[in-house]
Amino acid sequence: MTGSIETRYKIIKSLGSGGFGDTFLAQDLQMPSGRQVVIKKLKPLHQNNISIELIQQLFEREAKVLEELGQNCSQIPTLYAYFVENEEFYLVQEYIEGKSLAELGTIHHSQCESILSSLLNTLKYIHSKNIIHRDIKPENIIIRESDKLPVLIDFGAVKETMGAVSLSSGSTVSSVIVGTRGFIPPEQSTGRTVFSSDLYALSLTMIYSLTGKYPIELPNNNITGELDWQSYIPNLPSNLRLVLEKASKIDLSQRYP
Numbered sequence: 001m002t003g004s005i006e007t008r009y010k011i012i013k014s015l016g017s018g019g020f021g022d023t024f025l026a027q028d029l030q031m032p033s034g035r036q037v038v039i040k041k042l043k044p045l046h047q048n049n050i051s052i053e054l055i056q057q058l059f060e061r062e063a064k065v066l067e068e069l070g071q072n073c074s075q076i077p078t079l080y081a082y083f084v085e086n087e088e089f090y091l092v093q094e095y096i097e098g099k100s101l102a103e104l105g106t107i108h109h110s111q112c113e114s115i116l117s118s119l120l121n122t123l124k125y126i127h128s129k130n131i132i133h134r135d136i137k138p139e140n141i142i143i144r145e146s147d148k149l150p151v152l153i154d155f156g157a158v159k160e161t162m163g164a165v166s167l168s169s170g171s172t173v174s175s176v177i178v179g180t181r182g183f184i185p186p187e188q189s190t191g192r193t194v195f196s197s198d199l200y201a202l203s204l205t206m207i208y209s210l211t212g213k214y215p216i217e218l219p220n221n222n223i224t225g226e227l228d229w230q231s232y233i234p235n236l237p238s239n240l241r242l243v244l245e246k247a248s249k250i251d252l253s254q255r256y257p
Contacts, residue, residue: 005085009039009092020045020159020176021088025095028080037080040091045163045176052087054172058161059089065131066155070094075122075151089162096153098145101205102138106212109236115143115150116206116243122152123202127195131157134193136201137183138208182215187252196247196255203247210236225250 009026016023021042028037044055063082070078070093081092101107107115119141126133134156142151156178163176179188185200187193204215204227211218211232218227227248230241249255 020162036095038093038095042089042162050164055164056084058164062158062161073125096142096144096151098142100139101141101209107209112206112210119150123198132193133198134178136198137180138205196257199247199256203244
């Protein structure tokens with residue numbers, strides 16, 4: 001990291017690295033509290049005929065969305081700052097102290113129900129703003145230490161921006177499919193994401209939390225393609241089972257809208 005970033009933020013440790021960029025835990029040296037923040041450093045996947053200015057415009061648009069969501073929903077991290085330096089894009093966000101569902105391991109169905117109903121309210125708000133998260137998975141849900149509420153992190157649209165391409169028709173689309181294997185619904189892997197794509201990913205995340213198994217570790221029905229997870233949790237209350245079954249249907253028309 002260079003220039004003004006180094007003077008303001010002190011890197012504590014790396015939180016992860018992927019195809020879209022790197023994430024760090026840092027200390028904000030210019031705040032009296034010296035609060036800890038999360039810095040996401042994103043790099044555009046340089047595409048033909050796309051200007052850095054256009055990616056910057058798209059990035060600013062997504063940053064505005066994150067700012068609004070974080071200001072109006074306590075279960076989405078607050079956006080503190082965003083900036084561009086040397087053709088690299090930075091987001092500075094609230095650090096959520098707690099454990100992700102991936103770190104928590106298997107949970108009881110009563111805890112699953114409370115996490116699920118809480119996150120459905122968060123998604124109801126996000127979807128009312130015409131935003132789709134696009135990358136719900138156990139690693140992106142943190143149970144906050146202070147109040148034990150689930151916080152939804154790492155929206156996929158920012159990553160999509162980094163893969164922007166211009167079509168011959170003049171419109172701009174993303175060349176990347178955001179999402180994680182096993183949690184990504186069929187329609188999203190063909191570039192057609194809808195609101196219920198988030199419900200599919202959320203239900204498979206909850207199934208992971210109940211069984212301790214990732215979707216790719218579960219057997220599936222040869223005829224329907226649906227995952228067979230029910231046998232791993234035989235004592236699940238029937239209403240919760242029915243909700244998870246319907247939300248995780250492969251066929252979009254059979255899922256909750």
